[in-house]
Amino acid sequence: MKRDLLLFIGFSLLVLLAPQLFSGGYLMNVLVFVGINTMLSIALNLLLGYAGQISLGHAGFFGLGAYLSGILTTTYALDPWFAMPLAAAVVGGMAFLIGFPILKLKGHYLAMATLGLGIIIYIVFNETVELTGGPSGLSGIPNLKIAGITFDSDVKNYYLIWTATLLVMIFSLNLAGSRVGRALRAVHDSEVAARVLGVNSRILKVQIFALSAVISSLAGSLYAHTMTFISPASFGFNFSIELLTMVVIGGLGSIYGSFLGAALLTLLPEFLRGANDYDIIIYGGLLMVMVMYMPGGLVRGIPSLYRYLVKSKKGEPGHA
Amino acid sequence: MQFDQLLQYTLSGLSTGAIYALIGIGFSIIYNATGIINFAQGEFVMLGGLLTLSSLELLKLPLWAAIPCSVAFSTVIGILFERLAIRPLKQPTPINLVIITIGGSILIRGLAMLVWGKDTHAIPPFSGDTPIPVGGATILPQHLWILAITLIIIIINKIYFYHTISGKAMRACAYNRRAAGLVGIDVRRMVLFSFIISSAMGAVAGIIVAPLTMTAYDVGVMLGLKGFCAAIIGGMSSGISTVIGGLILGVLESLGAGLISSGYKDAIAFIILLLILFIRPQGLFGKADSERV
Numbered sequence: 001m002k003r004d005l006l007l008f009i010g011f012s013l014l015v016l017l018a019p020q021l022f023s024g025g026y027l028m029n030v031l032v033f034v035g036i037n038t039m040l041s042i043a044l045n046l047l048l049g050y051a052g053q054i055s056l057g058h059a060g061f062f063g064l065g066a067y068l069s070g071i072l073t074t075t076y077a078l079d080p081w082f083a084m085p086l087a088a089a090v091v092g093g094m095a096f097l098i099g100f101p102i103l104k105l106k107g108h109y110l111a112m113a114t115l116g117l118g119i120i121i122y123i124v125f126n127e128t129v130e131l132t133g134g135p136s137g138l139s140g141i142p143n144l145k146i147a148g149i150t151f152d153s154d155v156k157n158y159y160l161i162w163t164a165t166l167l168v169m170i171f172s173l174n175l176a177g178s179r180v181g182r183a184l185r186a187v188h189d190s191e192v193a194a195r196v197l198g199v200n201s202r203i204l205k206v207q208i209f210a211l212s213a214v215i216s217s218l219a220g221s222l223y224a225h226t227m228t229f230i231s232p233a234s235f236g237f238n239f240s241i242e243l244l245t246m247v248v249i250g251g252l253g254s255i256y257g258s259f260l261g262a263a264l265l266t267l268l269p270e271f272l273r274g275a276n277d278y279d280i281i282i283y284g285g286l287l288m289v290m291v292m293y294m295p296g297g298l299v300r301g302i303p304s305l306y307r308y309l310v311k312s313k314k315g316e317p318g319h320a
Numbered sequence: 321m322q323f324d325q326l327l328q329y330t331l332s333g334l335s336t337g338a339i340y341a342l343i344g345i346g347f348s349i350i351y352n353a354t355g356i357i358n359f360a361q362g363e364f365v366m367l368g369g370l371l372t373l374s375s376l377e378l379l380k381l382p383l384w385a386a387i388p389c390s391v392a393f394s395t396v397i398g399i400l401f402e403r404l405a406i407r408p409l410k411q412p413t414p415i416n417l418v419i420i421t422i423g424g425s426i427l428i429r430g431l432a433m434l435v436w437g438k439d440t441h442a443i444p445p446f447s448g449d450t451p452i453p454v455g456g457a458t459i460l461p462q463h464l465w466i467l468a469i470t471l472i473i474i475i476i477n478k479i480y481f482y483h484t485i486s487g488k489a490m491r492a493c494a495y496n497r498r499a500a501g502l503v504g505i506d507v508r509r510m511v512l513f514s515f516i517i518s519s520a521m522g523a524v525a526g527i528i529v530a531p532l533t534m535t536a537y538d539v540g541v542m543l544g545l546k547g548f549c550a551a552i553i554g555g556m557s558s559g560i561s562t563v564i565g566g567l568i569l570g571v572l573e574s575l576g577a578g579l580i581s582s583g584y585k586d587a588i589a590f591i592i593l594l595l596i597l598f599i600r601p602q603g604l605f606g607k608a609d610s611e612r613v
Contacts (some may be wrong), residue, residue: 107414
C-alpha cells in the first residue's frame with residue numbers, strides 16, 4: 001500500500017512539473033489530450049481489464065458527454081459546472097438502463113452490440129442537425145471558470161484536465177483495490193465461480209458499465225469545454241478502436257498502463273507527422289503484435305522483457 | 321405512397337440484401353468452424369472490389385478473367401490472415417480474438433488505402449446499364465447479376481456442406497470440435513478452409529456490388545457490419561436463414577431510407593441488430609440456445 005501511495009505521489013509530481021519541462025505551447029496542447037485520453041482509457045479499462053467485458057462503443061459515451069455539455073451551455077445557456085454533472089448523470093442513467101440487456105451478452109456478441117450502440121449514437125450526432133449542428137459541428141462552447149480564472153489557455157487547461165485525470169486515477173486505483181475491485185476480477189476470471197461465492201455479477205457488471213460511461217461522459221464534457229468546438233468526427237467508431245488500442249497496449253487491468261497506452265498513442269501521431277493518415281496501419285499492426293507477443297501490455301511486458309534480457313546475459317535460462 | 325415506389329424500394333432492397341446475405345454467410349462459416357467472429361470479414365469485400373479494379377486497369381484483363389483473379393488473390397490474403405494472426409495466437413480468448421481480428425481489419429484497410437488511395441473508384445457494370453422495367457418499377461441488369469450469382473453461390477454452398485466429405489467434416493466441427501477431432505477430422509485444416517471459403521465469398525460479394533455502389537478502401541466496415549447483422553437475424557446459420565436475414569435487412573433498409581429518412585438508413589441495421597441480440601439472440605428462426613447469452 002505504501003509503495004502504491006509513493007508511486008501515485010511521484011506520478012502526480014511529474015504531472016505537476018511537466019509544464020516547467022516542456023514550455024512549448026503546442027506540446028502543452030498535446031499533453032491536454034494525453035490527459036483526456038488517459039481518463040477515457042481508464043474508464044474502458046475498468047470495464048475491459050477488470051470486469052472482462054468489452055465495449056466498442058465508448059466513443060459514443062464520450063461524445064454524449066461532450067454534446068450534452070455543449071448543447072446545455074450554448075443553446076440553453078446553462079453554467080458549465082452545472083451542465084457537466086447533469087450530462088454525466090444522464091449518460092450514466094442511460095448506460096445503466098441499456099446495461100441490463102447488453103451485458104447479458106458475452107464476448108463477440110457484446111463487442112458487436114456495443115459497436116452497434118456506438119454507431120447509432122454517432123449517426124444521431126450527424127442527423128439531429130438542429131440540436132447538434134450536424135456534421136459541421138457545434139461551436140462557441142464556453143470555457144470553464146472558477147474564482148475569476150477562465151480556463152482558456154493551454155497551460156490552464158493542462159492543470160484543469162490533469163487535476164481531473166489524477167482524481168479519476170486515484171478513484172480507480174482505490175476501486176481496483178477494494179472489495180468491488182476483487183469482485184470484478186473474480187467475474188473476469190470465472191463468472192460462475194464469482195456467483196457461487198455470492199457476487200451479484202449481473203448488477204456488478206451493469207454498475208461498472210454505468211461508472212465507465214460516467215467517467216467517459218465527464219471526459220467528454222471537459223473536452224468540449226477546453227476545445228470550445230466539437231464535431232461528430234471525433235466520436236466515431238475509429239475512436240472507439242483507438243481507445244481499445246490504448247487499453248490493450250498499456251495493459252489490461254492496470255491503471256498506470258492506461259496512462260502509458262494513452263500517452264503512447266496520443267504522442268505517436270505527433271512524431272509520425274509525415275505519415276499522415278497512415279497511422280491507422282500502425283494502430284492495426286500494434287494491436288495485433290501486442291495481443292500476440294505481449295498480451296499483458298507494456299506495464300507487464302517491459303519488466304518481463306527486461307528480466308528476460310538480464311537473465312540471458314548472465315547465461316541462465318530465462319523463465320517467461 | 322404509390323405501389324410503384326414501394327416495389328422499386330423492395331427490388332433494390334433485395335439486391336443489397338443478397339450482398340448482406342453473402343457476407344453474413346461468410347461470418348457464419350468461420351463462426352461455426354472456429355467460434356470466432358471475424359471482424360475483418362468486411363475487408364475481403366473491399367478487397368474483392370478493388371482487386372477487380374486493378375486487374376481491369378493495370379493488368380488489362382477482361383472482366384471474366386479479372387473476377388476469378390481477384391477472388392483468388394483475396395483468398396490468399398484470407399489464408400495469410402489465418403496463418404499469421406489467428407493460428408499463432410497463444411491465448412485465444414474471445415476478447416483477444418476480437419482484438420486481433422479488429423487489428424487485422426485495420427491493417428488490411430490501411431494497406432488498401434496505401435495501395436489504392438482514398439478516392440472512390442467505379443467498376444463498369446457486367447452487362448450495360450439499361451434499366452429493365454418490372455411492373456411499374458425498373459431494375460438494372462447488375463441487380464439481376466447480383467441475385468443470380470448469390471443464388472448460384474448458395475447452391476454451391478449447400479452442395480459442398482451436404483454432399484462432400486470436407487463439407488461434412490466442417491459441419492462436424494461446427495457441432496462439436498473436440499468430437500470432430502476424435503473421429504479423425506483435422507480441425508485446424510477445417511479452420512483454414514473456413515477462412516478460405518468466407519474470404520472468397522466476401523470477395524465475390526464485393527465484386528458484384530461494386531458496379532452499383534462504387535468502391536473505396538473503407539467500404540468494408542459498413543458492409544461487414546451489415547453482413548454480421550444479417551447473420552445474427554439468421555441465427556449464425558450458414559444456410560437459408562441467413563439469406564432470409566440479409567434480404568429482410570436489405571428491404572427494411574431500403575424502405576426506411578425511402579420512406580423515413582436516408583440519413584438514418586445505416587442506423588436501421590444497428591437497431592435491428594440490438595433488438596435481435598436483446599430479444600432473440602438465437603436468431604429469428606432459431607430454437608432457444610443458451611450458448612450466446
